[in-house]
Amino acid sequence: MSVEAKIKDQIENNPIILYMKGSPQAPQCGFSAQTVQCLMGCEERFAYVDILTNPEIRATLPAYANWPTFPQLFVDGELVGGCDIITEMYEAGELQTLIKGVATEE
Amino acid sequence: MNIQETITAKLNSAFTPEFADVVNESNLHNVAPGSESHFRITLVCESFEGTRLIQRHRRVNDCLQSELANDIHALALHTYTSQEWATRQNKTPDSPDCLGGEK
Numbered sequence: 001m002s003v004e005a006k007i008k009d010q011i012e013n014n015p016i017i018l019y020m021k022g023s024p025q026a027p028q029c030g031f032s033a034q035t036v037q038c039l040m041g042c043e044e045r046f047a048y049v050d051i052l053t054n055p056e057i058r059a060t061l062p063a064y065a066n067w068p069t070f071p072q073l074f075v076d077g078e079l080v081g082g083c084d085i086i087t088e089m090y091e092a093g094e095l096q097t098l099i100k101g102v103a104t105e106e
Numbered sequence: 107m108n109i110q111e112t113i114t115a116k117l118n119s120a121f122t123p124e125f126a127d128v129v130n131e132s133n134l135h136n137v138a139p140g141s142e143s144h145f146r147i148t149l150v151c152e153s154f155e156g157t158r159l160i161q162r163h164r165r166v167n168d169c170l171q172s173e174l175a176n177d178i179h180a181l182a183l184h185t186y187t188s189q190e191w192a193t194r195q196n197k198t199p200d201s202p203d204c205l206g207g208e209k
Contacts, residue, residue, distance in 0.1 A: 027205060028207025030204050031202055033205060034202040083182070
């Protein structure tokens with residue numbers, strides 16, 4: 001399976017998936033850590049991929065998603081954004097609505 | 107021009123922003139002194155009115171495509187309309203602390 005196909009598969013099969021540096025328990029970057037905090041605040045399960053241990057995904061996802069940096073959050077197959085967008089949405093209560101809506105569909 | 111000045115010039119030219127602030131935060135990270143790798147940008151622009159955050163960020167990413175590909179490791183991006191900026195009382199959130207992972 002090509003890396004692009006693997007990414008497509010991950011995004012399609014996980015309604016909430018975060019590409020990040022490190023794991024939610026041990027984030028390796030402040031931006032990833034802050035994004036995880038917001039997601040955890042939504043109190044729903046989410047999938048994640050550690051791009052530090054998956055260098056092929058790290059190399060391919062920015063072009064695939066047309067987004068240059070990490071973390072990247074995908075909800076329902078669509079890129080929601082990186083740390084700044086997720087944080088602003090969380091502070092506005094929009095992230096909770098989006099995440100709960102998707103989780104309810106499951 | 108250093109990278110910080112290049113970024114500022116490109117943003118001013120592409121957006122004619124009401125306010126633009128480009129901060130080099132590389133010294134807060136695990137990189138060599140004098141690096142230009144981590145930046146925080148605040149951009150206030152009328153043309154953001156009625157657009158979602160992801161669209162605003164994509165416009166900035168497009169504008170800085172070459173710098174993002176070659177120079178910038180991390181970019182904190184805060185994009186506001188004039189009204190949003192006023193509501194925030196002209197304050198940008200701080201960037202998260204570095205956790206030192208890989209550079």
